[in-house]
Amino acid sequence: METPSEELVKSIFAALERDTRVNLHRYPVKIEDEDGVLVLEGTVENIAAKRIVRNTAHRQAGHRPVLDRLRVEVAEPEGAGHLRDEVVNLLREEPVFKECGLYLREGGQLETLRVGRSDWGEQRIEIEVREGTVILAGQVLSLTHRRLAEVLAWWAAGCERVENLLHVVPPEQETDDELTDAIRLVLEKDPLVRPDALKVTVRDGVVTLEGGLASDDERLLAVQDVWYVPGVQDVVDRIAVSG
Numbered sequence: 548m549e550t551p552s553e554e555l556v557k558s559i560f561a562a563l564e565r566d567t568r569v570n571l572h573r574y575p576v577k578i579e580d581e582d583g584v585l586v587l588e589g590t591v592e593n594i595a596a597k598r599i600v601r602n603t604a605h606r607q608a609g610h611r612p613v614l615d616r617l618r619v620e621v622a623e624p625e626g627a628g629h630l631r632d633e634v635v636n637l638l639r640e641e642p643v644f645k646e647c648g649l650y651l652r653e654g655g656q657l658e659t660l661r662v663g664r665s666d667w668g669e670q671r672i673e674i675e676v677r678e679g680t681v682i683l684a685g686q687v688l689s690l691t692h693r694r695l696a697e698v699l700a701w702w703a704a705g706c707e708r709v710e711n712l713l714h715v716v717p718p719e720q721e722t723d724d725e726l727t728d729a730i731r732l733v734l735e736k737d738p739l740v741r742p743d744a745l746k747v748t749v750r751d752g753v754v755t756l757e758g759g760l761a762s763d764d765e766r767l768l769a770v771q772d773v774w775y776v777p778g779v780q781d782v783v784d785r786i787a788v789s790g
Contacts, residue, residue: 552580559607566603569596576600576617585613590620594701595774595782602780618679618707631676633703635660638672643695643732647672647687668716672696679707686714690721690778694729698736698775711777721778723749730754730776740769745786747773752780759787 556578563569574596576589585608591597601615635651638644639661647670648663663670670692671685681700687693697711719725727749734742745758754773760766766786773782 555585555607555611556580559604562603562607563600566599569599574620578604581614583611585611586616587613588616590618590707592620593774594619594771598774598779599781616708621679621705621707623705630679630681630703630705631674634674634676634681634700634706637699637703638674638696641695641699643692644670644672646670647692648685650674650685652682652684672713679705680710681706681708682710682712684712686716688715690715690719690725691729691732694726694776694778695732695736697777698733698772701775723751726752726754726776726778730773730779733772733776734769737768737772740765740772745769752778753783754779754781755783755785757785759789761789763788 559578560571563571570592574589574591576587576591579586585604587600587604591600597615597617597619600617601613604613631651635649639649646663646665649660650671650673651658651660652673652675657673667688670687672687673684675682675684681703683696683700687696693711693713693715696713697709700706700709727747730747730749731742734740734745734747741760744760745756748755756769756773760769766784766788769786770782770784773779
């Protein structure tokens with residue numbers, strides 16, 4: 548007789564098998580129950596697959612906690628130093644974080660990269676890189692800041708996983724409008740996507756993209772950019788390609 552945990556894991560895999568955006572045969576994932584926590588492990592093909600597996604597990608698990616340890620496949624793994632430097636540069640050069648303090652944690656030591664200067668409250672991001680994983684800790688002023696910091700970490704070459712431990716101070720309630728603003732900001736940051744050609748709508752975390760882009764590559768990039776934004780539950784692609 549199957550235990551409730553075994554039944555739950557089977558139901559998750561059954562739901563994932565029906566989703567053509569996830570290739571479990573080429574990229575198998577492991578789901579285990581560790582003291583009541585569902586743990587997801589393995590390497591998936593892209594950020595969309597990672598989010599879909601996690602969101603599906605959450606929906607099926609109900610109130611049971613889910614720990615996402617999934618990694619995204621990278622074309623060519625980079626050394627820790629290269630990944631660290633790229634994450635640091637992306638955050639340091641981003642205008643949104645120009646008044647944010649930046650710190651690098653290595654070997655148990657915390658190095659100051661830039662002291663924060665803000666009239667709106669303390670902002671600090673601590674960066675740590677371990678075996679392809681970027682860990683972000685500290686505090687920022689808004690959910691949009693928190694989401695953008697994670698997206699920039701994902702955009703660094705060689706990033707396989709991001710642990711976003713940033714706190715929003717003061718706390719901010721998540722809404723579809725705030726998520727829409729964050730998505731639009733991320734699309735504007737990608738030089739390979741024309742955000743003015745896209746209409747973004749969000750309902751209960753489900754994002755619909757409409758409009759027209761010049762190529763299928765640009766369409767796929769836009770969809771991928773949206774999936775990088777934490778909090779997105781699903782993406783409906785209604786983008787027309789004119790090329």
